[in-house]
Amino acid sequence: MSTILVTGGAGYIGSHTVVELVKAGYDPIIFDNFSNAKPAVLPRIKQICGRSVPFYAGDIRVREQMERPFKENKIDGVIHFAGLKAVGESVKKPLEYYDNNVHGSTVLLEVMRDYGCHNFIFSSSSTVYGEPDKVPLTEDSPIKRANSPYGQTKIDIEYMAEELQKAVPEFSVTLLRYFNPVGAHESGLIGEDPRGIPNNLMPYLTQVAVGRLECLTIFGKDYPTPDGTCIRDYIHVVDLATGHVAALKHCLDKPGVHIYNLGTGTGYSVIDMVKAFSKAIGHELPHKFGPRREGDVVCCYADPSKAKNELGWVATHTLEDMTRDAYNWQKNNPNGYDD
Numbered sequence: 173m174s175t176i177l178v179t180g181g182a183g184y185i186g187s188h189t190v191v192e193l194v195k196a197g198y199d200p201i202i203f204d205n206f207s208n209a210k211p212a213v214l215p216r217i218k219q220i221c222g223r224s225v226p227f228y229a230g231d232i233r234v235r236e237q238m239e240r241p242f243k244e245n246k247i248d249g250v251i252h253f254a255g256l257k258a259v260g261e262s263v264k265k266p267l268e269y270y271d272n273n274v275h276g277s278t279v280l281l282e283v284m285r286d287y288g289c290h291n292f293i294f295s296s297s298s299t300v301y302g303e304p305d306k307v308p309l310t311e312d313s314p315i316k317r318a319n320s321p322y323g324q325t326k327i328d329i330e331y332m333a334e335e336l337q338k339a340v341p342e343f344s345v346t347l348l349r350y351f352n353p354v355g356a357h358e359s360g361l362i363g364e365d366p367r368g369i370p371n372n373l374m375p376y377l378t379q380v381a382v383g384r385l386e387c388l389t390i391f392g393k394d395y396p397t398p399d400g401t402c403i404r405d406y407i408h409v410v411d412l413a414t415g416h417v418a419a420l421k422h423c424l425d426k427p428g429v430h431i432y433n434l435g436t437g438t439g440y441s442v443i444d445m446v447k448a449f450s451k452a453i454g455h456e457l458p459h460k461f462g463p464r465r466e467g468d469v470v471c472c473y474a475d476p477s478k479a480k481n482e483l484g485w486v487a488t489h490t491l492e493d494m495t496r497d498a499y500n501w502q503k504n505n506p507n508g509y510d511d
């Protein structure tokens with residue numbers, strides 16, 4: 173079976189994808205510098221998979237470190253998760269974001285080209301669509317200048333990989349645009365473990381639920397949506413992980429540029445999420461309303477039919493599954509991987 177290098181494989185989406193790769197018979201290799209992950213994830217992955225997964229400690233920006241797995245293994249393809257992802261932080265530290273994300277991806281793609289590894293799958297984001305003119309978003313919806321350096325790095329890396337594919341036509345470049353990944357593996361062994369106070373809705377909800385935070389503030393209540401709060405396409409992280417396996421099966425050694433939205437196609441408001449979460453924990457989750465958060469798009473959800481038609485992939489987990497698994501992970505690991 174194919175050997176797949178997973179950059180950022182110790183992180184939230186990467187760790188779940190490694191598990192699904194093993195399950196599907198692939199041989200993943202994890203590459204991570206632990207800038208936003210903990211070594212404790214590795215034995216957890218082993219426990220779920222029933223075998224250990226090879227690991228390289230390294231930084232994608234450092235050529236000698238990035239080359240090591242290619243020197244020591246025949247790598248058939250790369251799934252590239254490694255990068256910084258905090259929108260607010262990127263506004264304060266733009267250069268760090270361009271360096272880590274864009275420069276890091278340049279080094280990775282150079283090494284892949286030089287070692288003749290032509291299968292590249294990239295973690296892009298629905299953020300490339302900006303504030304949508306209409307929903308649901310298809311892969312042909314216009315790309316808009318991003319409203320954060322983070323979002324702009326996703327657009328830049330997409331373009332860079334597409335340009336490389338034109339120059340080196342053997343490349344198979346797959347751009348996966350994720351909507352809002354949430355939830356955790358059903359075992360409760362791996363999940364999202366953000367540093368400090370979470371920026372994203374779901375980890376905030378789970379931390380309020382276990383008493384680590386007091387109360388959720390809902391950002392804005394006067395948006396032009398049915399209940400006045402913003403709408404997103406939340407997707408279970410295990411569905412996202414199987415989306416990568418489906419993309420790998422379809423795109424491996426198929427030269428060209430392949431672009432897929434990975435979402436469920438259903439939009440939920442912040443209030444819907446609070447209600448679903450309150451149901452999962454059996455009482456009303458403490459919440460209050462605050463001002464709008466700058467830069468938030470009003471309503472964003474996917475048309476996932478291209479992935480369904482071409483990859484044979486659909487998201488199968490319900491909102492109930494997402495809240496149950498997120499809560500289960502947080503309950504079992506109130507301090508994340510630090511326990």
Ligand code: NAD
Nearest residue numbers: 180183184185205206207208209231232254255257295297
């Ligand atoms: P994460 O922070 O949990 O995972 C990223 C991993 O990359 C971490 O383990 C981190 O240690 C590692 N890393 C960062 N910089 C590195 C470097 N220079 N060298 C080596 N390793 C490095 O984030 P995630 O939520 O799992 O996201 C994975 C990818 O998906 C990211 O590229 C992110 O931008 C993208 N994405 C995430 C979301 C989301 O909401 N979580 C949405 C759309 C796209």
Ligand code: UFG
Nearest residue numbers: 297298299350351371372373376389390391402442465468
């Ligand atoms: N929200 C709150 N209170 C909170 C946190 C979030 O009300 O404490 C609201 C936000 O205002 C938004 C919704 O919950 O309406 C979802 O917010 P998230 O931060 O969870 O998700 P975003 O859609 O804003 O951003 C996410 C990722 C970005 C990525 C984007 C598109 O964080 O990295 O999806 O993929 F760019």
